Amino acid sequence: MGAQLIKGNEAVVKAALLAGCRGFYGYPITPASEITESAARYLPLVGGVFVQAESEVAAINMLYGGAAAGVRVMTASSGPGISLMQEGFSYLAGAELPCVVVDMMRGGPGLGSIGPEQADYFQIVKGGGHGSYRNLVLAPASVQELVDLTVLAFDLADRYRNPVVVLADGSVGQMMEPAAFPAPRPVPEPPPWAILGTAATRTNLVNSIHLDPDRLERHVRTLEAKYRRAEQREPRWDGWRTEDAEVVLVGYGMAGRVLRAAVEAARRRGIRAGLLRPLTLYPFPTAEIRRLAATVRAFGVVEMSTGQLIEDVRLALEGRRPVELHTRLGGNIPTTEEVLDFVAEKLAGAGAGLEVPAHA
Helix, strand or coil: CCCEEEEHHHHHHHHHHHCCCCEEEECCCCCCHHHHHHHHHHHHHHCCEEEECCCHHHHHHHHHHHHHCCCCEEEEECHHHHHHCHHHHHHHHHCCCCEEEEEEEECCCCCCCCCECCCCHHHHHCCCCCCCCCCEEECCCCHHHHHHHHHHHHHHHHHHCCEEEEEEEHHHHHCEEEECCCCCCCCCCCCCCCCCCCHHHCCCCCCCCCCCHHHHHHHHHHHHHHHHHHHHHCCCEEEECCCCCCEEEECCHHHHHHHHHHHHHHHHCCCCEEEEEECEEECCCHHHHHHHHCCCCEEEEEECCCCCHHHHHHHHHCCCCCEEEEECCCCCCCCHHHHHHHHHHHHCCCCCCCCCCCCC
């Protein structure tokens, strides 16, 4: 398909339909309301089901029902609504039900503001519900990536039978950019474990309760092994000018877009800067960060929260290199100029005493 100028919140719904999504259950909340609005407009046109639920709690449990019937399903919300969904995330992961959830992050805590922020990172990437489970998490930084990563989200959800979250700060959903859409996919056939109300599926049972301790332990170990496979196979990132970098900036979403311009500005000042922009927040690109640490003197994390992404960067580095943090909050987006000052003041001389192999 040719590219079209489209708002991010509308593009994500069109991408979902092209990926075979046929069920959307949601409750409107700024800055994600246009996703629910677009789903209400487009789902009936392809024979799909749209339900405006009475609450976010209801929406996530409707997702459970649709997924159990073997349908590709999704919902969308923002921070306060995502908080209400956390028990449902745990049930979906425990029952190994595939689904896609879009979180257009807004300022918090509490009611906060409707401006963009990135403070839902812990809740989504670390799994805000109860029990030992993980969400797979994708982090688009443009309308085109909203399209591409939404399609990927449905594939990963089916591949790992697990919730997948498309995590973006609200500005990505509100902006309008050109985006090209893929050819429509055939609607997948229901998987063999689905409950279809037929004689053939009469014995199927989708649940997450295992009252015997050994049985529950085996089940959780199975989930754990699945997440380890994803950690080996699914990390994705965008690297920019890291080949000869002495300092590397790490950021995602809108912050990641700003960092690309900051890298170029730093280069003009004679600072060999590079960018690592994670496309998957879980599984995190740990191996790539460790590879870069062999030649990079210091890392800088830029995020629109008080410091959540930085914890995964530090865990990946395990003390190999210094890490500094620059943040903006409340709906403010970091500027190229302030990131450039951060690089010059905090990173340019960091790690100077470390033994780092010379660049070619």
